[in-house]
Amino acid sequence: MQGRRSGIFTLLIATVIVLGFGSLNISRYVFAGAPASAQTQMQVANGLNHVVIPVEGMSCATCEIAVRHALKRIDGVKSARVSVATKTATVDYEAAKTNPKQLVVAINSTGYRASLPDKTNNSASMATNKNTNDPKTELAPGSAGENTAITTADRISLFKVSLQCPAAPQIGCGSASKPILLDLERQPGVLEAWLNRAGTMIAVVWKPESDAETRRNVTAELKEDHATEIKREPRDEELKDFLSGKGWYRGADVNRLSEEEAGIIAARLVRRVQARTALAKDKAEGLQLALADSLRKALTGESVPEPDQLADVGREYLDQDQIKVLSQAIEKGVRPLPNEN
Numbered sequence: 001m002q003g004r005r006s007g008i009f010t011l012l013i014a015t016v017i018v019l020g021f022g023s024l025n026i027s028r029y030v031f032a033g034a035p036a037s038a039q040t041q042m043q044v045a046n047g048l049n050h051v052v053i054p055v056e057g058m059s060c061a062t063c064e065i066a067v068r069h070a071l072k073r074i075d076g077v078k079s080a081r082v083s084v085a086t087k088t089a090t091v092d093y094e095a096a097k098t099n100p101k102q103l104v105v106a107i108n109s110t111g112y113r114a115s116l117p118d119k120t121n122n123s124a125s126m127a128t129n130k131n132t133n134d135p136k137t138e139l140a141p142g143s144a145g146e147n148t149a150i151t152t153a154d155r156i157s158l159f160k161v162s163l164q165c166p167a168a169p170q171i172g173c174g175s176a177s178k179p180i181l182l183d184l185e186r187q188p189g190v191l192e193a194w195l196n197r198a199g200t201m202i203a204v205v206w207k208p209e210s211d212a213e214t215r216r217n218v219t220a221e222l223k224e225d226h227a228t229e230i231k232r233e234p235r236d237e238e239l240k241d242f243l244s245g246k247g248w249y250r251g252a253d254v255n256r257l258s259e260e261e262a263g264i265i266a267a268r269l270v271r272r273v274q275a276r277t278a279l280a281k282d283k284a285e286g287l288q289l290a291l292a293d294s295l296r297k298a299l300t301g302e303s304v305p306e307p308d309q310l311a312d313v314g315r316e317y318l319d320q321d322q323i324k325v326l327s328q329a330i331e332k333g334v335r336p337l338p339n340e341n
Contacts, residue, residue: 048078049095053103057112058084059166059333065225069179070106074098089114108304110175155191155206157215158238159227163199165261167268167334172199172249174258175299180225181251187221189214195254197247201238202227255300262295265334269310272329277322287317 055067064082067089071080076097081090091103100116107114163180165173177195180202184193189210194203202222206215219229230238242248249257270288273279279287290313297303314326 047094048092050092051100051103052117053089053091053100053107053114054117055087055089055107055112055114058087063112066110066176066179067107067112069183070110071103073179073183074102074106109301153239156239156242157204158230158235158242159202159204159222160230161200161202161225161227163195165199168261168264171197171260172254172257174254174261178252178254181254184218185251187218190218192250194242194248194250203242203248258299259296262299263292265295266291268336268340269326269329272332273322273325276325283317287314290316
């Protein structure tokens with residue numbers, strides 16, 4: 001009798017194990033073969049939608065940073081991954097707080113050209129968010145020297161970055177650094193965030209009440225932008241430079257770097273035109289000023305650049321053949337060529 005009971009018990013255990021493996025294999029088969037729409041519904045059920053947005057105009061890692069920060073500033077965006085290789089921005093967001101149209105507006109505010117994908121997997125209703133329509137944020141005025149004169153050294157962290165302008169490598173990129181600096185100053189524990197003129201260093205001034213955990217979180221966030229904290233002797237040298245108050249820009253002040261970049265690009269384009277066609281001095285000067293103004297508005301987010309916008313600017317100063325020369329000069333890109341400065 002005892003042996004029979006033992007046999008039955010063993011049989012029951014074996015049956016449970018077999019059924020368990022069977023159900024595991026079935027679930028693997030079902031989910032492995034699940035179509036994309038089923039996976040999308042799972043995301044929506046968890047409160048997040050997923051969209052891949054085409055982005056044109058990106059050419060380097062600095063471009064990725066600018067687009068990613070513009071997206072992260074939108075309420076409802078949970079994650080944003082930007083790839084210059086695939087020319088896309090992949091975003092997970094809350095459909096109740098934002099939508100793909102607002103994501104496109106945010107990307108376009110950086111000067112790059114985003115468009116809605118042909119098909120999105122946004123099956124939830126689209127809500128509007130008034131706070132995300134205007135990417136501009138005003139900051140309190142001040143200078144590095146004024147604001148840090150009473151700041152002790154232990155309340156300043158310095159991070160090595162690579163935020164130089166592709167078109168003007170000698171200065172920092174205002175359009176890429178601006179969203180980073182603005183985002184930093186929204187973080188708990190951060191009082192101020194600054195970029196040096198060369199675009200190689202970010203200084204973070206901590207609030208007196210900031211704790212170690214807060215600082216670690218901000219440092220981890222900066223690492224996503226390929227920033228590296230510097231310490232010891234290198235930090236001491238950079239700290240002296242920062243405390244001098246010369247050549248450092250905070251928040252919206254980096255627009256001045258963008259304005260300088262616009263002037264450098266405009267002068268470069270005019271020189272390319274002059275190398276191929278005769279251009280009177282007054283027309284060359286007028287064209288350069290007009291190009292610089294158009295570029296300034298695009299780089300500072302004052303306007304969204306349109307296709308052929310720069311070429312259209314030249315119509316007031318150039319004839320039809322010269323317009324073609326300008327278009328060809330623009331097609332070569334805004335970066336300096338090997339024989340240019």
